[in-house]
Amino acid sequence: MKVNIKNWNAVATWRWDIPEDDVCGICQVDFDGTCPACKYPGDDCSLLLGKCGHNFHMHCILEWIKQESAKGQCPMCRQKFEWTEQQNETSIDTTRDQVEPLEMGTEPV
Amino acid sequence: MSAQFATKRLGKELEKIHNSLPPGIELVSAENFEEWQLDIRVLDNNPLYMNQTYRLKFRFGSSYPIEPPEVVFVKLPDRAIPMHPHIYSNGIICVDLLAAQGWSPVQNVESVCMSLQSMLTGNTKNERPPGDEEFVRANRLRPRDIDFYYDDNTV
Numbered sequence: 162m163k164v165n166i167k168n169w170n171a172v173a174t175w176r177w178d179i180p181e182d183d184v185c186g187i188c189q190v191d192f193d194g195t196c197p198a199c200k201y202p203g204d205d206c207s208l209l210l211g212k213c214g215h216n217f218h219m220h221c222i223l224e225w226i227k228q229e230s231a232k233g234q235c236p237m238c239r240q241k242f243e244w245t246e247q248q249n250e251t252s253i254d255t256t257r258d259q260v261e262p263l264e265m266g267t268e269p270v
Numbered sequence: 271m272s273a274q275f276a277t278k279r280l281g282k283e284l285e286k287i288h289n290s291l292p293p294g295i296e297l298v299s300a301e302n303f304e305e306w307q308l309d310i311r312v313l314d315n316n317p318l319y320m321n322q323t324y325r326l327k328f329r330f331g332s333s334y335p336i337e338p339p340e341v342v343f344v345k346l347p348d349r350a351i352p353m354h355p356h357i358y359s360n361g362i363i364c365v366d367l368l369a370a371q372g373w374s375p376v377q378n379v380e381s382v383c384m385s386l387q388s389m390l391t392g393n394t395k396n397e398r399p400p401g402d403e404e405f406v407r408a409n410r411l412r413p414r415d416i417d418f419y420y421d422d423n424t425v
Binding site: 186187188189190196197198221224225228230236237239 | 274275278279282283286335336337370371373374375376378
């Protein structure tokens with residue numbers, strides 16, 4: 162029997178490469194979702210991974226860090242908030258290699 | 271920061287609060303995202319607070335949770351203002367956690383209630399803050415604008 166595939170749609174899902182079911186402590190939204198200011202998750206609303214081990218949506222933590230009362234400290238542990246090298250810039254492009262495709266599958270036509 | 275930041279965050283909190291709250295904490299009202307009221311009780315046998323329920327009023331600004339909520343105890347016919355060296359008799363609470371220098375945006379309504387609960391639990395002094403009468407008479411400022419002097423961090 163010969164099967165001709167006429168059409169197929171690829172479907173991919175992704176999530177940030179950090180422990181699942183975790184939420185951003187500032188907005189309380191899943192890391193895989195967006196901060197309250199954004200519409201689309203992923204590159205448009207990336208994460209900052211703190212060297213202290215605490216992660217936040219970039220927009221959330223920057224909102225906090227720019228407050229004088231934050232004193233540059235992590236909201237969780239009050240250590241100086243520094244984020245890991247690969248995300249050294251606040252440009253959304255620096256996080257691109259963090260997106261990891263998890264599943265690829267085909268959808269029945 | 272967009273104003274919807276606060277409402278989205280409060281929506282998340284309310285969802286969680288409706289599911290469960292720790293013992294001794296109850297939601298009284300949350301009709302909007304500006305003001306909520308909760309009741310707290312002390313769970314141990316501290317004679318200062320035994321069999322008493324206290325009413326807390328939270329007011330949220332549009333910068334919540336980057337900025338702390340304003341939290342006060344409310345006096346009602348069946349709700350007294352708890353006796354504590356950091357709680358003025360008009361319900362204003364002088365606590366680091368709720369001031370700009372002690373607040374953290376990972377705090378939330380539930381964690382604030384729990385902190386206040388344990389602040390009462392751990393207290394043994396049947397006292398108001400120094401200068402309570404004068405402060406209550408003269409103060410016209412909102413809690414957030416008061417420059418408290420934290421003279422004793424052990425209570």
